[in-house]
Amino acid sequence: MTAAPPTLLAVFAHPDDEAFSVGGTLTHYARKGVRIVLVCATRGEAGKITVPGMTVDDLGAQREQELRAACEALEIPPPVFLDFHDSGRYERTRHDDPLALMNLTPLEIETKVKAVIDEVRPQVIVTFDPHGGYGHIDHLKIHRATVAAFFSSGQLEGGGPQRLYYTAMTTEAAQGLSRLGRDLDPMLYGVSDDTVAVSIPVAAYAENKKAALAAHGTQMGEESILGRMTPEERAQMERMRLGQERFSIGGTRTALANYPLRGLFDGVPGCEELDD
Template sequence: MTRPTLLAIFAHPDDEAFSVGGTLTHYARQGVRVLLACATRGEAGKITVPGMTVDDLGAQREQELRDACRVLEIEPPIFLDYHDSGRYERTRHDDPAALMNVNPLEIEVKLRALIETEQPQVLITFDPHGGYGHVDHLQIHRAAVAAFFSTGHLPYGGPQRLYYTALTSEAAEGLSRMGRDLDPRVYGVSESTLALTLNVSAYAEHKKAALLAHGTQTGEQSLLGQLSPEERQAMERRMLGTESFSIGGTRTALRSYPLRGLFDGLSGFEHLH
């Protein structure tokens, strides 16, 4: 039988740890081949550790992602070799390789080739709002969705399910209180929208270690680093306990709703939850 394969598609190093770190370890522990495609190396990110200097931020963050994948017990990351578009004063308007300046159809071509080679049954990517609206997240969402729908003709049948990372309204409210200007009615989804909420508390330490592996992004000046102990504890309860998903596309019937797992209802993979 074909080995079950899950492909997560994100934009920057650390996207995976925040949104699906526990889920990736959960399925890797069940024998699933877990792959992570990262569009950029995060070279336009902000260093959040006071006094830290890095000669090559892209190389540094690539290594951080490799370390995070090792902690999460998944395979090394696959880089799509685009550039981080940055944000605010770091936005790279004039860089043709910055993800914001790349035709999404070009990104789709790369993803289609990757899907054809690796033959995943399940894809995970950003929700339609890109989590919090980052332009690179939106680009990857668009390309990944297009790749899901344009790979159904592949001889192996293409990926059978596409899932979006889902931010609940409660989580969006929490992020808003912590400094992210997110309207929970826009960026958060209702409970009825959730196809699956996975209990990942057993992998809380893996997820926490993966977050900390992204050291340039989790320093004192980061969103995490500026939280009070009480705020951090509340955020960790939400972030480390459960991870939620909504359905972006399916080629198979949904036998029940909500689902019991990402592979629920996929023929031959009933043992995976």
């Protein structure tokens, strides 16, 4: 058995990142007794309020509470914040904020991620894919810093984390998002089916995931992408997002006995029973 309890560390940039891509997976493993540690690098201070007429005095504080409510919906512990700032996008871009992720070096971010790894000793880490989902600069910064932290943590006692996974969006799913209003090149942002190393069936946790998304109220209003969808488009999105969550391999310190893998812990010493 490994010295630490089975632990999954998920590292993302903003409140709501967790609900879209890994919410069902987090609930799945939480119910199996895995310790879930969700790291959020920022509090989404520069997000766009999508509820017409809503004003918020402190958006970062509001979104922190939304993320805490989302974690409850997903049946996982409260998040860990790295206390960086959201870089924003378009007219909200924070060029002059020294704590905005876009203005930090990857090494500065890696140092904080690695400190969490050292403290919680996860066997498995999950983060953004190399394109950051849809290219957001904060997603790209967190991807790079988390990858670096995985590799630099191999000297930790016990060998460090055993697996690193990226969220994976298939080409078909990217085509679907493009049709729903995301300006994505499916051949750039999507991956081939054989790049997907793990598919987690999450339909059983659909209500958890829907509740987590709803908890992010400032981001899910009428002016959000979800809010502007027709009922037919929303149903299509739910078919894409609520049935399976997919992951590719970012790094491993253990042999892969199967491919595709049966789950995120498949073949990880001491954790095999989690994906039997």
